[in-house]
Amino acid sequence: MTEAERPPQELLPGLGPESVEDLYDRAPCGYLVSLPNGTIVRANRTFLDWVGLDADxxxxxxxxxxxxxxxxxxxxxTHVAPLLALQGTVRELDLDIVRADGTAFPALVSIVRMEGTDEVAAHHRITVFDASQRHQYEAELRRARATAEASEEQVRAVATTLQRSLLSGGITSGAGFHIETRYRPAYDTLEIGGDWHDAFFLKDRTTVAVSVGDVVGRGIAAACAMGQLRAALRAIATSGVGPARVLEHLDDFVERLPDAQMATIAYAQIDTATGAVRYACAGHLPPLLVDAEGVATYLWEGRSRPIGLVPEARPEATATLVASGRMVLYTDGLIERRVRNIDDSLDRLARSAATGPAGEGLPALGDRLMAELLADEDHRDDVCLLAIEREAG
Known part of the structure; x- marks a missing residue:
């Protein structure tokens, strides 16, 4: 019998149970097992070597x-945990894994939820692939494509006009405050999207409500859902309820509007006389406060899941917009890039917002943030930005 005729399993006769365990432990990818709460209960040697940790x-x-x-x-x-709860699996997530020494490496992560049995408790199986070389290849492909692509300024201008018609009606100034908004469509598409910004008075006429949000998807369906969700938020907010209750009512509203489910929203109410801020974020990136001395602070409290995902009591938080201070709300298209870590992008936004030239007005700030953060042209998403400034006392 020739080697070609022999059964495959006979070609490696020493591949017994111990060798199979070694295949798991020394696989070319990381394997982990965690409890449903995320606690890691097993990891193979490959992953331990990558992160520089012992199993203990x-x-x-x-x-x-x-x-x-x-x-x-x-x-x-905001994304992984909800998707695991809904569909039981997430695949090829582009995440940065932090090593024991504080450095990080890009990874593609897949997670599968395993239901419990009489013998085995419920758990998650996690596969991790080191994507360092893949990111290099992607960067080379992007450079090659950018060289070959023709300008699409006219296409973007059409998208901008359509989107701005859906975003009209917000206030821009009043006693004690000024507001600036910016919108830019996705770089490579004519379709309108689901990003929005809005600003309006509450009934007392001294409290200004501001919102920025993002409906999942693109095209007419996303734009229509965006318009309805934006209008619903206004109607609910003007009834006098606080930010947390506004988001809870929107959870109920989107039960009848499937295209708006999974939308993210940052919503705040600002007393322009005192600077008191109440805010809540449904799966959205945190608002940025910049005080009169140029100190930038992200508002990380008051966070909950995207709209319509799981009915729940939502939290809200408070802050203070000091005299001459500014608050910036934005959608993910302003900072998220495939070639840049999101933490670095958040730091970049904070530095840009806090280090403008002396005496820079709010319109100039809006223009500069859009110019600096979108200068690389490497964005594939709509961008909305809203900045509010409280006048000096």
Whole structure:
């Protein structure tokens, strides 16, 4: 019998149970098992070597989300955990894994939820692939494509005109405050999208409500859902309820508007006389406060899941917009890039917002943020920005 005629399993006769275990432990990818709460209960040697940890340091005291950077933890909270709950699996997530020494490497992560049985408790199986070389290849492809692509300025101008017609009607100034908004369509498409900004008075006429949101998807369906959700938020807010209750009512509203489910929203109410701010974020990136001295602070409290995902009591939080201070709300298209870590992008926005030239007005700030953060032209999403400034006392 020739080698070609022999059964495949006979070609490696020494591949017994111990060798199979070694195949798992030394696989060319990382394997982990975690409890449903994220606590890691097993990891193979490949992954331990990648992150520079011993099994005792990783297994037991560590959750998978603890291995992610700040931006990755937000993404896990707002996207990964909800998708796992809904469909039981997520595949090829582009995440940065943080090593024991504080450095990070790009990874493609897939997670499968395994239901419990009489013998085995419910758990998650996690596969991790080191994507360092893939990111290099993607960068080369993007450069090649950028060289070959023709300008699409006319297409973007049409999209901008259509989108702005849906975003009209917001206030821009009043006693004690000024507001600037900016919108830019996706770089490579004619379709209108689901990003919005809005600003309006509440009944007392001294409190200004501001919102920025993002409906999932593109095209007419997303734009229509955006328009209805924006209008519903206005109607609910003007009834006098606070930010948390506004989002809870929107959860009920989108039960009848499927295209608006999974939308993200940052919503705030600002007393222009005192600077008191109440705010809540449904799966959205945090608002940015910049005080009169140029100190930038992200508002990380008052966070909950995207709209319509799981009915729940939503939190809200408070802050203060000091005299001459500014608050910036924005959609993910302003900062998220495939070639840049989201934490770096958040830092970049904070630096840009806090380090403008002396005496820079709010219109100039809006123009500069759009110019600096979108200068690389490497964005594939709509961009909305809203900045509000409280006048000096």
């Amino acid at each position: 340091a990783l297994v037991g005291p560590t959750r998978f989300v603890d291995l992610l950077g700040g931006g990755g933890r937000i993404f896990h909270e």
